[in-house]
Amino acid sequence: MSLYQHARDGNVERLRDAMGSDSAAVRRRAAEFLGEVGDGGEQATVDALLRAATDDEDGEVRGAAVDALDELGDGALEQLLSELTGTTGSEAEWVTARKFARALQADRPELRMAAANALSRLDDASGLSHLVDALDDDDPRVRLRAAQACGTFADARAVPGLTGRLDDEPRVRRAAANALGSIGTDQALGALLDLLDESDESLRRIAAGALGKANNPEPVEPLARALGDESAVVRNAAVYSIIELLSNVPTQQSHAVRDRVVSELKSADDETVVEPLVEILTDGQQSRQRRNAAWILGRVAESGSTLAVEALAEALADDDAQTAQFAATSLKNLGGPIVEDRLLDRIGTEHPEDARAKAVFVLGQVGGQETLNRLEDLTDDESSAVRKRVFSAVSKLRAGGP
Known part of the structure; x- marks a missing residue:
C-alpha cells in the first residue's frame, strides 16, 4: 500500500514505520504526510519526526521533518528547538519573537529553519527584520522558510529582501514571489512583472495571479500578453487578474483602463478569454468582479x-x-x-x-x-x-x- 493511501486512511503507524526506509525520498514523503495527518499530542509521532529532523543524513528529509513538526503545533516545534539547543523543561521557552529571532543565528540550519517557521506563526512583527536578514542565509532551506514567513506578515519592509531572492534557486524564487504577491504594494507587484516571461510555469502563474491587486494600469499589457501563454493555468490567472484590476483601479483611471483591457482582450484567443470570464460571472463571490465580467463579455466574446x-x-x-x-x-x-x-x-x-x-x-x-x-x-x-x-x-x- 502506498504512503498516500496510508495518509488517506490516517494510518499514522505505517507512516512512522516508513521513516525508517532506506530511501530518502520515502522518508521525506512520510514526514510530509505525518505533518498533514499526525497528532501533535501523540508523542510517538513527534519523536519519529524529532529523530529525522536532528539525525537524518539527508537534508531534504530533515527539512521536511522540521516543517511537519511545525504543522503539528507549537508544542512539537518547542520540543525540536529544545532538542537542537540542548535545553530542557522550562529553559526552552521558545514562545517569544525574541528567542525565535535569536535562534535564526544558530549554527545548525535545522534550528534556523524551525525558528523561521515559528516566527511566521507569531502575531508579532518584531521578528520581521530578523526574517529579512535570514533571506541572505547560506542555506537555501532557511531562505525558503524565511521567504514564506515574510509572506505571512505581508509587510512592505520585506520587499527589497524578497526582490533580491527572485534570482535564487526555484523553490526560494517561488516563495519570494508568493510573498511579494501577498504584500501587494506597487513596489512588490512591480517586481513580479518580469516573471511573466520566465520559463518556470509556477512563477508565471504566481505573477499573473498577483498582479490583479495593482492600483494602476501598468500590469494590463503584460497580463494581456499572458493570455497567449502556453499554460492554461497561467492564462486563467491572467484573466482573473485583469478583472480584479478593473475592480481596484481608481475611479478616475477606470475608463481608460477599461478601454485598454477591451482592446487587449479582443486581440486574444476567444476561448482563452471567454471561459474564465464565464467562470467569474457564474461562480465569483465578489459583486464588482462579476459585474466587470458581465460587462467585458459583451465586448470581447x-x-x-x-x-x-x-x-x-x-x-x-x-x-x-x-x-x-x-x-x-x-x-x-x-x-x-x-x-x-x-x-x-x-x-x-x-x-x-x-x-x-x-x-x-x-x-x-x-x-x-x-x-x-x-x-x-x-x-x-x-x-x-x-x-x-x-x-x-x-x-x-x-x-x-x-
Missing part, C-alpha cells in the same frame, strides 16, 4: 459564443441588480440568433419577473419576426413590468428595429 450567451442570460436573474443590468447590455451588444433563442426561453412565467423584463427589453433590440410573434402573446402578462417592456419591444420590432 463572439456573437456565436454559446458559453458566453448562456452565462449572460442566466445572469439576468442575478441578485445583484448591476450585474443583471450589465448582462442585459452585453446580450444586446452581442445580438444574433443564439441570443434571441436563449432569451425567448426565458420569458415564461417560471422565470423571475425582473429577469423576464430584461429579456424582453433585449429581445426588442435584437429580435426578429419570431420574437415579435412571441411577445405579442405577452401583452396581457400579469406582470406590469413585463407588459411595459413588451409594449416597447413590440413597437420597435413592428417599426423594423430599435
Whole structure:
C-alpha cells in the first residue's frame, strides 16, 4: 500500500514505520504526510519526526521533518528547538519573537529553519527584520522558510529582501514571489512583472495571479500578453487578474483602463478569454468582479459564443441588480440568433419577473419576426413590468428595429 493511501486512511503507524526506509525520498514523503495527518499530542509521532529532523543524513528529509513538526503545533516545534539547543523543561521557552529571532543565528540550519517557521506563526512583527536578514542565509532551506514567513506578515519592509531572492534557486524564487504577491504594494507587484516571461510555469502563474491587486494600469499589457501563454493555468490567472484590476483601479483611471483591457482582450484567443470570464460571472463571490465580467463579455466574446450567451442570460436573474443590468447590455451588444433563442426561453412565467423584463427589453433590440410573434402573446402578462417592456419591444420590432 502506498504512503498516500496510508495518509488517506490516517494510518499514522505505517507512516512512522516508513521513516525508517532506506530511501530518502520515502522518508521525506512520510514526514510530509505525518505533518498533514499526525497528532501533535501523540508523542510517538513527534519523536519519529524529532529523530529525522536532528539525525537524518539527508537534508531534504530533515527539512521536511522540521516543517511537519511545525504543522503539528507549537508544542512539537518547542520540543525540536529544545532538542537542537540542548535545553530542557522550562529553559526552552521558545514562545517569544525574541528567542525565535535569536535562534535564526544558530549554527545548525535545522534550528534556523524551525525558528523561521515559528516566527511566521507569531502575531508579532518584531521578528520581521530578523526574517529579512535570514533571506541572505547560506542555506537555501532557511531562505525558503524565511521567504514564506515574510509572506505571512505581508509587510512592505520585506520587499527589497524578497526582490533580491527572485534570482535564487526555484523553490526560494517561488516563495519570494508568493510573498511579494501577498504584500501587494506597487513596489512588490512591480517586481513580479518580469516573471511573466520566465520559463518556470509556477512563477508565471504566481505573477499573473498577483498582479490583479495593482492600483494602476501598468500590469494590463503584460497580463494581456499572458493570455497567449502556453499554460492554461497561467492564462486563467491572467484573466482573473485583469478583472480584479478593473475592480481596484481608481475611479478616475477606470475608463481608460477599461478601454485598454477591451482592446487587449479582443486581440486574444476567444476561448482563452471567454471561459474564465464565464467562470467569474457564474461562480465569483465578489459583486464588482462579476459585474466587470458581465460587462467585458459583451465586448470581447463572439456573437456565436454559446458559453458566453448562456452565462449572460442566466445572469439576468442575478441578485445583484448591476450585474443583471450589465448582462442585459452585453446580450444586446452581442445580438444574433443564439441570443434571441436563449432569451425567448426565458420569458415564461417560471422565470423571475425582473429577469423576464430584461429579456424582453433585449429581445426588442435584437429580435426578429419570431420574437415579435412571441411577445405579442405577452401583452396581457400579469406582470406590469413585463407588459411595459413588451409594449416597447413590440413597437420597435413592428417599426423594423430599435
